[in-house]
Amino acid sequence: MTHVALVHERFTEFGGSEAVVGQFVETWPDAEVFAPIVAPGGLREPVRTVHDSWLSRAHTLTGGRHAPLLPLVPRAFRRMPLRDFDVVVVSHHAFATQATLATDAPVVAYVHSPARWAWDREFRLQEAGGRAGQLALGALGALARRGELRAAPRLTHVVANSHAVAQRVTDWWGLPASVVNPPVQVARFTPDPSVAREDFFLCAGRLVPYKRADLAIRAAQRAGVRLVVLGEGRFRAQLEAIAGPETTFLGATSAEQLQDMYRRCQALLMPGIEDFGIVPVEAMACGAPVLAVGAGGALDTIRPGVTGEYVPAGSDDDVVAALATVMRDFRSASYDPAKIRDHAGSFAPEVFRARMAAVVDDVLADR
Secondary structure (H helix, E strand, O other): OOOEEEEEOOEOOOOHHHHHHHHHHHHOOOOEEEOOOEOOOOOOOOOOOOEOOOHHHHHHHOOOOOHHHHHHHHHHHHOOOOOOOOEEEEEEOOOHHHHHHHOOOOEEEEEOOOOHHHHOHHHHHHHHOOHHHHHHHHHHHHHHHHHHHHHHHHOOEEEEOOHHHHHHHHHHHOOOOEEOOOOOOHHHOOOOOOOOOOOEEEEEOOOOHHHOHHHHHHHHHHHOOEEEEEOOOOOHHHHHHHOOOOEEEEEOOOHHHHHHHHHHOOOEEEOOOOOOOHHHHHHHHOOOOEEEEOOOOHHHHOOEOOOEEEEOOOOHHHHHHHHHHHHHOOOHHHOOHHHHHHHHHHHOHHHHHHHHHHHHHHHHHOO
Protein backbone atom coordinates (compact mmCIF):
# COMPACT_ATOMS: atom_id res chain seq x y z
CA MET A 1 0.00 0.00 0.00
CA THR A 2 1.29 3.44 -0.94
CA HIS A 3 1.99 5.61 2.12
CA VAL A 4 0.72 9.11 1.24
CA ALA A 5 1.19 12.34 3.18
CA LEU A 6 -1.12 15.30 2.49
CA VAL A 7 0.15 18.75 3.43
CA HIS A 8 -2.04 21.86 3.63
CA GLU A 9 -1.40 25.51 4.56
CA ARG A 10 -3.74 25.69 7.56
CA PHE A 11 -7.21 24.74 8.73
CA THR A 12 -8.52 28.00 10.15
CA GLU A 13 -11.63 28.43 7.98
CA PHE A 14 -13.29 26.46 5.20
CA GLY A 15 -12.86 27.49 1.58
CA GLY A 16 -11.96 26.12 -1.82
CA SER A 17 -8.47 24.93 -0.86
CA GLU A 18 -9.82 23.01 2.14
CA ALA A 19 -12.40 21.39 -0.15
CA VAL A 20 -9.50 20.24 -2.33
CA VAL A 21 -7.83 18.58 0.66
CA GLY A 22 -11.12 16.86 1.42
CA GLN A 23 -11.06 15.38 -2.08
CA PHE A 24 -7.44 14.29 -1.54
CA VAL A 25 -8.60 12.38 1.53
CA GLU A 26 -11.39 10.78 -0.53
CA THR A 27 -8.77 9.80 -3.12
CA TRP A 28 -6.28 8.38 -0.60
CA PRO A 29 -8.35 7.38 2.48
CA ASP A 30 -5.34 6.03 4.39
CA ALA A 31 -3.25 9.17 3.90
CA GLU A 32 -2.02 11.21 6.86
CA VAL A 33 -2.78 14.94 6.83
CA PHE A 34 -0.38 17.64 8.06
CA ALA A 35 -0.82 21.38 8.61
CA PRO A 36 1.02 23.81 10.93
CA ILE A 37 -2.17 25.45 12.23
CA VAL A 38 -5.48 23.76 13.01
CA ALA A 39 -8.12 25.92 14.66
CA PRO A 40 -10.89 24.55 16.88
CA GLY A 41 -13.74 23.70 14.55
CA GLY A 42 -11.47 24.11 11.52
CA LEU A 43 -11.98 20.58 10.21
CA ARG A 44 -14.84 19.22 8.12
CA GLU A 45 -15.55 15.73 6.87
CA PRO A 46 -13.83 13.83 5.42
CA VAL A 47 -10.77 15.47 7.05
CA ARG A 48 -10.96 14.15 10.60
CA THR A 49 -7.42 14.11 11.99
CA VAL A 50 -4.51 16.42 11.23
CA HIS A 51 -0.94 16.41 12.53
CA ASP A 52 -0.36 20.03 13.54
CA SER A 53 2.38 22.02 15.28
CA TRP A 54 2.76 24.27 18.29
CA LEU A 55 1.42 27.09 16.10
CA SER A 56 -2.10 25.76 16.72
CA ARG A 57 -1.73 26.67 20.39
CA ALA A 58 -0.23 30.03 19.46
CA HIS A 59 -3.20 30.60 17.16
CA THR A 60 -5.50 30.31 20.15
CA LEU A 61 -3.39 32.85 22.07
CA THR A 62 -3.67 35.36 19.21
CA GLY A 63 -7.44 35.22 19.46
CA GLY A 64 -7.81 33.07 16.37
CA ARG A 65 -5.77 35.36 14.09
CA HIS A 66 -3.31 33.51 11.87
CA ALA A 67 -1.69 36.57 10.24
CA PRO A 68 0.74 37.30 13.14
CA LEU A 69 2.00 33.71 12.93
CA LEU A 70 2.74 33.62 9.20
CA PRO A 71 6.47 34.48 9.50
CA LEU A 72 6.84 31.34 11.65
CA VAL A 73 4.94 29.03 9.32
CA PRO A 74 7.79 28.17 6.85
CA ARG A 75 9.91 26.74 9.65
CA ALA A 76 6.96 24.63 10.83
CA PHE A 77 6.63 23.13 7.35
CA ARG A 78 10.36 22.36 7.15
CA ARG A 79 10.16 20.45 10.45
CA MET A 80 7.22 18.21 9.57
CA PRO A 81 7.85 14.46 10.06
CA LEU A 82 7.55 13.44 6.42
CA ARG A 83 10.54 11.14 6.02
CA ASP A 84 8.70 7.80 5.96
CA PHE A 85 6.21 8.41 3.16
CA ASP A 86 6.20 7.12 -0.41
CA VAL A 87 4.82 10.39 -1.80
CA VAL A 88 3.85 13.81 -0.44
CA VAL A 89 0.95 15.75 -1.97
CA VAL A 90 1.00 19.44 -1.08
CA SER A 91 -1.89 21.92 -1.26
CA HIS A 92 -0.11 25.26 -1.76
CA HIS A 93 -1.05 28.93 -1.86
CA ALA A 94 1.65 30.58 0.26
CA PHE A 95 4.17 28.48 2.21
CA ALA A 96 3.21 24.80 1.97
CA THR A 97 5.84 23.82 -0.62
CA GLN A 98 8.39 24.38 2.16
CA ALA A 99 7.46 20.83 3.17
CA THR A 100 9.68 19.61 0.32
CA LEU A 101 12.61 20.39 2.62
CA ALA A 102 11.29 17.88 5.17
CA THR A 103 11.28 14.80 2.93
CA ASP A 104 13.22 12.86 0.33
CA ALA A 105 10.02 11.41 -1.14
CA PRO A 106 8.61 12.67 -4.45
CA VAL A 107 6.44 15.75 -3.93
CA VAL A 108 3.41 16.63 -6.03
CA ALA A 109 2.33 20.24 -5.46
CA TYR A 110 -1.26 21.19 -6.19
CA VAL A 111 -0.94 24.96 -6.59
CA HIS A 112 -4.02 27.11 -6.01
CA SER A 113 -1.62 29.91 -6.93
CA PRO A 114 1.89 30.95 -6.08
CA ALA A 115 1.52 33.60 -3.37
CA ARG A 116 -0.06 36.25 -5.57
CA TRP A 117 0.27 38.93 -2.89
CA ALA A 118 4.00 38.18 -2.82
CA TRP A 119 4.66 38.35 -6.58
CA ASP A 120 2.06 40.80 -7.87
CA ARG A 121 2.73 44.30 -6.53
CA GLU A 122 -0.58 45.74 -7.73
CA PHE A 123 -2.50 42.91 -6.09
CA ARG A 124 -0.55 43.45 -2.86
CA LEU A 125 -1.29 47.17 -2.79
CA GLN A 126 -4.96 46.46 -3.40
CA GLU A 127 -5.17 44.01 -0.51
CA ALA A 128 -2.88 45.66 2.05
CA GLY A 129 -5.19 48.41 3.33
CA GLY A 130 -2.95 51.37 4.22
CA ARG A 131 0.74 52.13 4.51
CA ALA A 132 1.37 49.93 7.56
CA GLY A 133 -0.37 47.00 5.88
CA GLN A 134 1.67 47.53 2.71
CA LEU A 135 4.94 47.40 4.65
CA ALA A 136 3.94 44.29 6.58
CA LEU A 137 2.66 42.48 3.50
CA GLY A 138 5.74 43.54 1.54
CA ALA A 139 8.04 41.97 4.13
CA LEU A 140 5.95 38.82 4.27
CA GLY A 141 5.88 38.72 0.48
CA ALA A 142 9.67 38.75 0.32
CA LEU A 143 9.71 35.79 2.72
CA ALA A 144 7.15 33.92 0.62
CA ARG A 145 9.04 34.52 -2.63
CA ARG A 146 12.31 33.25 -1.17
CA GLY A 147 10.57 30.19 0.21
CA GLU A 148 8.78 29.35 -3.02
CA LEU A 149 11.96 29.69 -5.07
CA ARG A 150 13.93 27.61 -2.59
CA ALA A 151 11.35 24.80 -2.71
CA ALA A 152 10.64 24.87 -6.45
CA PRO A 153 13.66 22.82 -7.64
CA ARG A 154 12.73 20.04 -5.22
CA LEU A 155 9.18 19.59 -6.54
CA THR A 156 8.68 16.42 -8.56
CA HIS A 157 5.54 17.60 -10.34
CA VAL A 158 3.47 20.78 -10.21
CA VAL A 159 -0.28 20.76 -10.85
CA ALA A 160 -1.97 24.14 -11.27
CA ASN A 161 -5.68 24.69 -10.71
CA SER A 162 -6.07 26.68 -13.95
CA HIS A 163 -4.08 27.61 -17.03
CA ALA A 164 -3.65 31.13 -15.66
CA VAL A 165 -2.04 29.73 -12.51
CA ALA A 166 0.12 27.39 -14.62
CA GLN A 167 1.45 30.46 -16.42
CA ARG A 168 2.29 32.09 -13.07
CA VAL A 169 4.18 28.95 -12.02
CA THR A 170 6.24 29.23 -15.20
CA ASP A 171 6.75 32.99 -14.94
CA TRP A 172 7.53 33.13 -11.22
CA TRP A 173 9.03 29.72 -10.42
CA GLY A 174 10.49 28.81 -13.81
CA LEU A 175 8.69 25.44 -13.83
CA PRO A 176 6.20 23.74 -16.13
CA ALA A 177 2.83 22.78 -14.65
CA SER A 178 0.01 20.51 -15.74
CA VAL A 179 -3.57 21.64 -15.08
CA VAL A 180 -6.28 19.92 -13.05
CA ASN A 181 -9.22 22.20 -12.33
CA PRO A 182 -10.45 22.06 -8.72
CA PRO A 183 -13.55 20.13 -7.67
CA VAL A 184 -16.93 21.85 -7.56
CA GLN A 185 -19.91 20.26 -5.81
CA VAL A 186 -22.07 20.53 -8.90
CA ALA A 187 -24.46 17.84 -7.66
CA ARG A 188 -25.61 20.23 -4.92
CA PHE A 189 -26.68 22.84 -7.48
CA THR A 190 -29.33 21.98 -10.03
CA PRO A 191 -31.58 23.77 -12.53
CA ASP A 192 -35.33 24.00 -11.87
CA PRO A 193 -37.33 24.45 -15.09
CA SER A 194 -40.33 25.59 -13.04
CA VAL A 195 -38.43 28.68 -11.83
CA ALA A 196 -38.50 31.59 -14.27
CA ARG A 197 -35.51 33.85 -14.76
CA GLU A 198 -36.05 37.42 -13.57
CA ASP A 199 -34.72 40.82 -14.61
CA PHE A 200 -31.68 41.04 -12.33
CA PHE A 201 -28.01 40.16 -12.52
CA LEU A 202 -26.16 38.50 -9.65
CA CYS A 203 -22.76 39.13 -8.07
CA ALA A 204 -21.91 36.58 -5.37
CA GLY A 205 -18.91 35.86 -3.16
CA ARG A 206 -16.75 37.42 -0.49
CA LEU A 207 -16.83 41.21 -0.60
CA VAL A 208 -13.08 41.80 -0.75
CA PRO A 209 -11.22 44.14 -3.10
CA TYR A 210 -9.84 41.66 -5.65
CA LYS A 211 -13.30 40.24 -6.40
CA ARG A 212 -14.09 43.65 -7.97
CA ALA A 213 -17.79 43.80 -7.12
CA ASP A 214 -17.32 47.58 -7.50
CA LEU A 215 -17.05 47.10 -11.27
CA ALA A 216 -20.31 45.13 -11.33
CA ILE A 217 -22.05 47.90 -9.35
CA ARG A 218 -20.77 50.61 -11.68
CA ALA A 219 -21.75 48.57 -14.75
CA ALA A 220 -25.29 48.05 -13.42
CA GLN A 221 -25.61 51.80 -12.85
CA ARG A 222 -24.39 52.55 -16.36
CA ALA A 223 -26.66 49.96 -17.98
CA GLY A 224 -29.68 50.87 -15.88
CA VAL A 225 -30.29 47.24 -14.82
CA ARG A 226 -30.97 45.57 -11.49
CA LEU A 227 -28.10 43.97 -9.57
CA VAL A 228 -28.24 41.75 -6.49
CA VAL A 229 -25.03 41.42 -4.43
CA LEU A 230 -24.69 38.36 -2.17
CA GLY A 231 -21.96 37.96 0.42
CA GLU A 232 -20.17 39.67 3.26
CA GLY A 233 -16.68 41.08 3.68
CA ARG A 234 -14.56 44.04 4.66
CA PHE A 235 -15.27 45.84 1.37
CA ARG A 236 -19.05 45.99 1.89
CA ALA A 237 -19.21 49.53 3.30
CA GLN A 238 -17.23 50.94 0.36
CA LEU A 239 -19.46 49.06 -2.09
CA GLU A 240 -22.64 50.33 -0.48
CA ALA A 241 -21.28 53.87 -0.66
CA ILE A 242 -21.00 53.75 -4.46
CA ALA A 243 -24.17 51.75 -5.14
CA GLY A 244 -27.35 53.28 -6.52
CA PRO A 245 -30.99 52.24 -6.07
CA GLU A 246 -30.65 49.57 -8.77
CA THR A 247 -28.34 47.52 -6.49
CA THR A 248 -29.57 45.40 -3.57
CA PHE A 249 -27.27 43.90 -0.93
CA LEU A 250 -28.54 40.68 0.68
CA GLY A 251 -25.51 39.79 2.80
CA ALA A 252 -24.53 36.21 3.57
CA THR A 253 -27.04 33.58 2.49
CA SER A 254 -27.62 29.86 2.89
CA ALA A 255 -26.76 27.37 0.15
CA GLU A 256 -30.49 27.05 -0.56
CA GLN A 257 -30.90 30.80 -1.00
CA LEU A 258 -27.80 30.96 -3.17
CA GLN A 259 -29.14 28.20 -5.43
CA ASP A 260 -32.46 30.04 -5.70
CA MET A 261 -30.66 33.20 -6.85
CA TYR A 262 -28.60 31.22 -9.37
CA ARG A 263 -31.85 29.82 -10.79
CA ARG A 264 -33.59 33.21 -11.04
CA CYS A 265 -30.87 35.62 -12.21
CA GLN A 266 -30.38 36.65 -15.83
CA ALA A 267 -26.67 35.89 -15.43
CA LEU A 268 -23.92 35.75 -12.85
CA LEU A 269 -21.27 38.45 -13.10
CA MET A 270 -17.57 37.67 -12.58
CA PRO A 271 -15.93 41.12 -12.72
CA GLY A 272 -12.68 40.19 -10.96
CA ILE A 273 -9.80 38.04 -12.18
CA GLU A 274 -9.87 34.79 -10.22
CA ASP A 275 -7.30 32.02 -9.94
CA PHE A 276 -10.14 29.65 -10.89
CA GLY A 277 -13.58 30.67 -9.61
CA ILE A 278 -15.92 28.19 -7.89
CA VAL A 279 -19.01 30.43 -7.89
CA PRO A 280 -19.34 30.64 -11.71
CA VAL A 281 -19.33 26.84 -11.97
CA GLU A 282 -21.99 26.57 -9.26
CA ALA A 283 -24.12 29.08 -11.20
CA MET A 284 -23.65 27.11 -14.42
CA ALA A 285 -24.70 23.94 -12.60
CA CYS A 286 -28.04 25.74 -12.09
CA GLY A 287 -28.20 26.56 -15.79
CA ALA A 288 -27.25 30.23 -15.35
CA PRO A 289 -24.99 31.90 -17.93
CA VAL A 290 -21.95 33.81 -16.72
CA LEU A 291 -20.56 37.17 -17.84
CA ALA A 292 -16.88 37.43 -16.98
CA VAL A 293 -13.71 39.33 -17.69
CA GLY A 294 -11.80 37.22 -20.20
CA ALA A 295 -8.77 36.52 -18.03
CA GLY A 296 -7.66 34.24 -15.22
CA GLY A 297 -9.66 31.17 -14.28
CA ALA A 298 -12.68 32.26 -16.32
CA LEU A 299 -10.79 31.13 -19.43
CA ASP A 300 -10.98 27.56 -18.08
CA THR A 301 -14.66 27.56 -17.16
CA ILE A 302 -16.70 29.63 -19.63
CA ARG A 303 -17.47 28.71 -23.24
CA PRO A 304 -18.50 31.91 -25.06
CA GLY A 305 -21.84 31.62 -26.78
CA VAL A 306 -22.67 28.42 -24.87
CA THR A 307 -22.28 29.04 -21.11
CA GLY A 308 -21.86 32.82 -21.13
CA GLU A 309 -19.70 35.57 -22.54
CA TYR A 310 -16.37 37.29 -21.97
CA VAL A 311 -15.74 41.00 -21.88
CA PRO A 312 -12.18 42.16 -22.64
CA ALA A 313 -9.78 42.73 -19.78
CA GLY A 314 -8.58 46.32 -19.49
CA SER A 315 -8.78 49.39 -17.31
CA ASP A 316 -11.58 49.66 -14.77
CA ASP A 317 -13.46 52.07 -17.01
CA ASP A 318 -13.07 49.75 -19.99
CA VAL A 319 -14.43 46.75 -18.05
CA VAL A 320 -17.37 48.76 -16.70
CA ALA A 321 -18.25 50.00 -20.19
CA ALA A 322 -17.99 46.53 -21.74
CA LEU A 323 -20.04 44.88 -18.98
CA ALA A 324 -22.70 47.57 -19.19
CA THR A 325 -23.02 47.09 -22.96
CA VAL A 326 -23.51 43.33 -22.61
CA MET A 327 -25.89 43.64 -19.62
CA ARG A 328 -28.09 46.24 -21.32
CA ASP A 329 -29.11 43.87 -24.11
CA PHE A 330 -28.58 40.50 -22.41
CA ARG A 331 -31.22 37.77 -22.68
CA SER A 332 -30.67 34.55 -20.77
CA ALA A 333 -33.22 32.82 -23.03
CA SER A 334 -30.54 32.80 -25.74
CA TYR A 335 -28.65 30.11 -23.81
CA ASP A 336 -29.58 26.46 -23.32
CA PRO A 337 -29.66 25.64 -19.57
CA ALA A 338 -29.11 21.94 -20.27
CA LYS A 339 -25.89 22.62 -22.18
CA ILE A 340 -24.70 24.97 -19.44
CA ARG A 341 -25.43 22.33 -16.81
CA ASP A 342 -23.65 19.60 -18.82
CA HIS A 343 -20.54 21.76 -19.06
CA ALA A 344 -20.53 22.33 -15.28
CA GLY A 345 -20.44 18.56 -14.80
CA SER A 346 -16.89 18.44 -16.18
CA PHE A 347 -15.74 20.03 -12.89
CA ALA A 348 -17.35 17.41 -10.64
CA PRO A 349 -15.32 15.98 -7.70
CA GLU A 350 -15.06 12.52 -9.22
CA VAL A 351 -13.37 14.01 -12.29
CA PHE A 352 -10.87 15.81 -10.06
CA ARG A 353 -10.12 12.71 -7.99
CA ALA A 354 -9.48 10.55 -11.06
CA ARG A 355 -7.15 13.10 -12.63
CA MET A 356 -5.14 13.66 -9.45
CA ALA A 357 -4.83 9.93 -8.80
CA ALA A 358 -3.46 9.51 -12.33
CA VAL A 359 -0.86 12.26 -11.74
CA VAL A 360 0.41 10.63 -8.53
CA ASP A 361 0.42 7.16 -10.08
CA ASP A 362 2.54 8.46 -12.95
CA VAL A 363 4.99 10.11 -10.54
CA LEU A 364 5.38 6.88 -8.56
CA ALA A 365 5.77 4.83 -11.75
CA ASP A 366 8.69 7.04 -12.79
CA ARG A 367 10.61 6.52 -9.54
